Amino acid sequence: NLLLDVSLPEGHRRPDSCYLLTDKGCRLKVRLVLCVDFLCPKILHTMSQGDLIRLQEVSGDELTTGFVLYDAIKKFLRNKKRTPVNVYE
Known part of the structure; x- marks a missing residue:
């Protein structure tokens, strides 16, 4: 999420709720499995x-996309570590 320019809040908007919840929903662009799977009872009973x-x-599509993105970033970072950097260029 930091790579996607998501800024972290300085504090809770609502002390009784998630730290990342805003008036427009979740602040995260790529949400965790727990967040994607959670449905509050109020929403659950109205659908x-x-x-x-x-x-x-x-939700399954969102999770799959998140895992693919995470895996691609992990592979990219691993390859970067193996590539020697010439500091004199």
Whole structure:
């Protein structure tokens, strides 16, 4: 998220809630598994079964994309460590 220019808040907006929650939703562009999977009871009880299934499909896509991005960054950083840097260039 820091690579995606997400700034971290200086404090909680709501002490009874997640540190990263804003008035517009989660501050993170790439959310953690726990965050993607969580549905508050209020939302859970207002959605139809079809809507919940669709939400789970979209959530799965979000998680897959996050894992692919994480893996690509990890591979990039590993390759950077192996590439010698000529400080005299």
